[in-house]
Amino acid sequence: MNGIRQSMMIDIEENGLYLKIEVTAEGDARLLHFGARPLVEADIAEEQKPGFRLLELQLTGEDRAEYHGRTHRATYPGLRMVYEGMNDSRNEQGRKLELLLADPVTGLQADLHIQFYNGVKTVRCWTVLRNEGSEAAEVEYVSSFALTGIEKEGTLDRDEKMSVYIPHNGWQSELQWRSYTLPELGMSHMKDRGSKRISCSNTGSWSAAEHIPMAVLTNTETATSLFWQIEHSGSWHWEIIDQYDHLTLLVSGPTEHDNHWWKRLMPGEQFVSVPVAVGVAEGGFEKAIGELTSYRRRIRRPNDDNRLLRIIFNDYMNCLWGSPTTAKLLPLIDAAAEVGSEYFCIDAGWYAPGEWWDGVGEWLPSSERFPEGIKYVLDYIRSKGMIPGLWLELEVMGIRSPKLAETDDSWFFKRHGKRVVDRSRYQLDYRNPKVIAHADEVIRRLVEDYGVGYIKMDYNINAGIGTETDADSVGDGLLAHNRAYLAWLDRIFARYPELVIENCSSGGMRMDYAMLSRHSIQSTSDQEDYVKYAGIAASSPAALTPEQSAIWSYPLREGDDEEVIFNMVNALLLRIHQSGHLAELSPRRLALVKEALDYYKTIRADIPEALPFWPLGLPKQQDDWISFGLRAGNRVYVAVWRLAGGEKEVRLPLSAFKGKEASSQRCAYPADTRGTSSQWNAEAGTLVVRLPEPRTARLFELDF
Numbered sequence: 001m002n003g004i005r006q007s008m009m010i011d012i013e014e015n016g017l018y019l020k021i022e023v024t025a026e027g028d029a030r031l032l033h034f035g036a037r038p039l040v041e042a043d044i045a046e047e048q049k050p051g052f053r054l055l056e057l058q059l060t061g062e063d064r065a066e067y068h069g070r071t072h073r074a075t076y077p078g079l080r081m082v083y084e085g086m087n088d089s090r091n092e093q094g095r096k097l098e099l100l101l102a103d104p105v106t107g108l109q110a111d112l113h114i115q116f117y118n119g120v121k122t123v124r125c126w127t128v129l130r131n132e133g134s135e136a137a138e139v140e141y142v143s144s145f146a147l148t149g150i151e152k153e154g155t156l157d158r159d160e161k162m163s164v165y166i167p168h169n170g171w172q173s174e175l176q177w178r179s180y181t182l183p184e185l186g187m188s189h190m191k192d193r194g195s196k197r198i199s200c201s202n203t204g205s206w207s208a209a210e211h212i213p214m215a216v217l218t219n220t221e222t223a224t225s226l227f228w229q230i231e232h233s234g235s236w237h238w239e240i241i242d243q244y245d246h247l248t249l250l251v252s253g254p255t256e257h258d259n260h261w262w263k264r265l266m267p268g269e270q271f272v273s274v275p276v277a278v279g280v281a282e283g284g285f286e287k288a289i290g291e292l293t294s295y296r297r298r299i300r301r302p303n304d305d306n307r308l309l310r311i312i313f314n315d316y317m318n319c320l321w322g323s324p325t326t327a328k329l330l331p332l333i334d335a336a337a338e339v340g341s342e343y344f345c346i347d348a349g350w351y352a353p354g355e356w357w358d359g360v361g362e363w364l365p366s367s368e369r370f371p372e373g374i375k376y377v378l379d380y381i382r383s384k385g386m387i388p389g390l391w392l393e394l395e396v397m398g399i400r401s402p403k404l405a406e407t408d409d410s411w412f413f414k415r416h417g418k419r420v421v422d423r424s425r426y427q428l429d430y431r432n433p434k435v436i437a438h439a440d441e442v443i444r445r446l447v448e449d450y451g452v453g454y455i456k457m458d459y460n461i462n463a464g465i466g467t468e469t470d471a472d473s474v475g476d477g478l479l480a481h482n483r484a485y486l487a488w489l490d491r492i493f494a495r496y497p498e499l500v501i502e503n504c505s506s507g508g509m510r511m512d513y514a515m516l517s518r519h520s521i522q523s524t525s526d527q528e529d530y531v532k533y534a535g536i537a538a539s540s541p542a543a544l545t546p547e548q549s550a551i552w553s554y555p556l557r558e559g560d561d562e563e564v565i566f567n568m569v570n571a572l573l574l575r576i577h578q579s580g581h582l583a584e585l586s587p588r589r590l591a592l593v594k595e596a597l598d599y600y601k602t603i604r605a606d607i608p609e610a611l612p613f614w615p616l617g618l619p620k621q622q623d624d625w626i627s628f629g630l631r632a633g634n635r636v637y638v639a640v641w642r643l644a645g646g647e648k649e650v651r652l653p654l655s656a657f658k659g660k661e662a663s664s665q666r667c668a669y670p671a672d673t674r675g676t677s678s679q680w681n682a683e684a685g686t687l688v689v690r691l692p693e694p695r696t697a698r699l700f701e702l703d704f
Helices: 046-051 285-299 316-320 326-339 374-383 402-406 433-449 474-495 530-542 561-571 587-603
Strands: 008-014 017-023 029-035 057-059 082-090 095-102 108-117 120-131 137-142 145-148 162-168 176-181 198-202 214-219 224-230 236-243 246-252 263-265 270-272 276-282 312-314 343-346 387-392 396-398 425-427 454-457 500-503 521-523 549-553 575-578 611-613 625-632 635-642 649-653 664-669 677-681 686-690 696-703
Touching: 029 046, 029 145, 029 224, 029 276, 046 246, 057 108, 108 285, 120 137, 120 285, 145 276, 176 530, 214 285, 224 236, 224 246, 224 285, 246 276, 263 270, 276 285, 285 530, 285 611, 316 326, 326 343, 326 374, 326 587, 343 374, 343 454, 374 387, 387 433, 433 474, 474 500, 530 549, 530 561, 530 625, 530 635, 549 561, 561 575, 561 587, 561 635, 561 664, 561 696, 575 587, 587 664, 625 649, 635 649, 664 677, 677 696, 686 696
Parallel strands: 312 343, 312 575, 343 387, 387 454, 454 500, 500 521, 521 549, 549 575
Antiparallel strands: 008 017, 017 029, 057 137, 082 095, 095 108, 108 120, 120 270, 120 276, 137 263, 145 246, 162 176, 162 214, 198 236, 214 224, 224 276, 236 246, 396 425, 611 625, 625 635, 635 696, 649 686, 664 696, 677 686
């Protein structure tokens, strides 16, 4: 510990991010500013600065400094931590700060890591706790990022200028973005501090069971935004609270009070918190998502899949529904090849003769479904010029799986001495070397023996709050398992770098950037209604990069031409997951599928570089019209859906191109415009689109 301290200011300017850290003579470290513009000193009164703490940290048996309700402010030893120094370095990603804090009473040390990324206004933050004391330190809460004064810029009251965008999520109802003022969430500015918080949490092994682990906060007065995402595949928590007449954002992984997580650190041990990304933008929601999209592309595992964007046919949705056989598959394979698919994935059911839900876990092909052997079908897929794929659910084992005979309780999550059961499956524990060996062998068999190049990795249960096995708390067991699974996944990708593994959890129930920094592609939904899927598809690029967003397109047996077009427009600016009974479509409707896939192949090189925008704002399922676009340099792609309503015409603001004449403008799909009209008005900066009938969709291209 330093005996004599001097107060100082640390100013950081990096990639358009401005940080200001104050260290007092007493050793208090305060993050006064994190923004898109330099700090205006008048925005913070001197008496408010004690609320601008770098870290909140609560240990069991320690006091709380004030009335706090359920918030995580005024923690101990968080309030006691003193500044010990800073490491400022550079690595291949960019600048790296490590701020070193210590508790003089317990000996607990906290290293706050801030990793910048060259050219991106987003940082990744995490906290490393090290117990340098002589007694156990029992942790109830530790922040990965803490920032006070998130509303301080501008003169208007926060009730008037601040809005928070929250992505609600649910099975078949993914990506339901909504924006709220703070009073609409019950947090009116009535006192300098209170017990109310605006918060989102996830508890369990579905990280996106109710919300995507991210949010965007905008200041409409200053036209700036703050955004964050929690890069974790299990339990997490964020909250906005008020203190010292300012708003504070606290972002973390699991906590004891919110997520059943508690950790005992023995002397000499350390704990690394869940990483979070935090960034700023000059502008509103779209600018924030643009910055976040660039960051997501930077942190993602390099892979060819996100560059090539090959078209996947999967036989499940509105098609075989998990009951594949050789006889059913062969005509589908022919049809998928005919329209231009490049992967063909056999979905669930290939491993069991009949009902399979509670018997999964062995992952050996059914001889009844495939009398000639599954390799016959996989080779047939390859002979048609496509890469074969199979569905797996490798984190679970059915309660009637024949594989159970080779296992014991140590393989599975347990609580109160009993195995955790959900939807007739047990949750495998990836901390167990026997589980790892089992998973390794399944992947080896599929890749090396069967020649599989694509795996749809599903996960259809939520294992709940965690496991008590070899853990300080059930939440601690879940966190350790989450990290062990990610480490296993890293090893699989290192062993088979060309293998594509789709991230699926009953659709989008684990849509997070712990998974998506590794997986190249994400299932966005199990939504079976193509009209309802449009809003999910259009919203998806706010939660993940467009090239990772897999969208089902499943023309129906009984549909018409407009139904096919609508289905195809859903996916054309994202990642196509083709399905449906293609072999049974009329020649004209099949030709519409092929036309869309042929067109996709001409534009897909633009998608990994493009940024998303929403001319009509973020979609809602209740909207009559929705629209989503991609901007790739001077080219703009705009998808338009008319869902319902009497209005046949819509004006789409493209404000970035206001005043510019379009060198070309066309309805790109379908080629037969079928009564569709569109007109670019340069002076107004609007694209006027006319679609005569509800439940129709079109895709437009403009060049400037």
